[in-house]
Amino acid sequence: MxxxxxxxxxxxxxxxxxxxxxxxxxxxxxxxxxxxxxxxxxxxxxxxxxxxxxxxxxxxxxxxxxxxAEVFWRRLAVGVPEPDPAQSAHERVAQVLRGVSMVVAGEGQLGGAVTVALLGDDPESEHLRLRIGGFIHQRLAAAVGDDVDDPERIVDALQMLYAGGLVTAGMGHLTYEDTSERLVAAAELLMGPQK
Missing domain, CATH: 1.10.10.60 (Homeodomain-like)
Structure with a gap:
């Protein structure tokens, strides 16, 4: 439980x-x-x-x-729901990626602070970084399901996408809204045509 x-x-x-x-x-x-x-x-x-x-x-x-890091963890835990099994894998993945990338959107400098905090080396931040990574992995794995060829590779690639996207947004190179849509577009290319 x-x-x-x-x-x-x-x-x-x-x-x-x-x-x-x-x-x-x-x-x-x-x-x-x-x-x-x-x-x-x-x-x-x-x-x-x-x-x-x-x-x-x-x-x-x-x-x-x-x-x-605790702020980010709490926002993810309540802001990124379980994927809806009634949707297609593409729709579920888009929902998760949008949820993860929009958790700190519109919060000014919070996104950059989260990036710095999660890259920190203190044990408590590292613990949360692992917890956050596990949470996002679980959400992405549930979203991908068995609807694609080689779901484990797709989930691994999606994790690399979102991590890079969030660091890019956290550095201020893109807005979180733009990052969200670019992540969804990249995921669609990665996953191939809908079945």
Whole structure:
């Protein structure tokens, strides 16, 4: 049985009060990153804005990278639903790729902050990077299904596509909206004609 994202964290299961603190801190982090950028973000400032003691904040988040990776993880977990089995494989893949690429669209500097955070080397960010990768792999595998030749290779290639697309958007070279549509177009080429 899966655990709702609201009551889990990288380090432990949360009671309702702890879960509320996490929500306040992740919201404060987004506000700070949007206004001032990732470089100006600190766990201490997030704690202050969220009304949480700094020592308490550090029990949940080891670094600002960990905090931003948590923001992305939470948004993915609620923003990218299971693919609809009534749709074709092409439609399911497009739904997943659009969902993943649009999670931070319109959020100013948050996309770049997520890129930096997920490339960080602290253990908590690495844990979330693996969790996020596994989640996206699962969604893509469910979307591809058995409707294409060699589904494992297609899923692997789709993972490379989305990773490259999100880094490109996170660096500011394309908008997330443009990235989303380019990912869908590339996936259609990769998957070939619909069956």
């Amino acid at each position: 899966s655990t709702p994202v609201e009551i889990e964290s990288t380090r432990r299961r949360l009671n309702p009060q702890q879960a509320e603190k996490i929500v306040r801190m992740t919201e404060a982090a987004v506000e700070i990153v949007s206004a001032e950028g990732f470089d100006r973000l600190s766990v201490r400032d997030v704690a202050k804005r969220a009304g949480v003691a700094p020592a308490t904040a550090y029990t949940y988040f080891s670094s600002k990278g960990h905090l931003v």
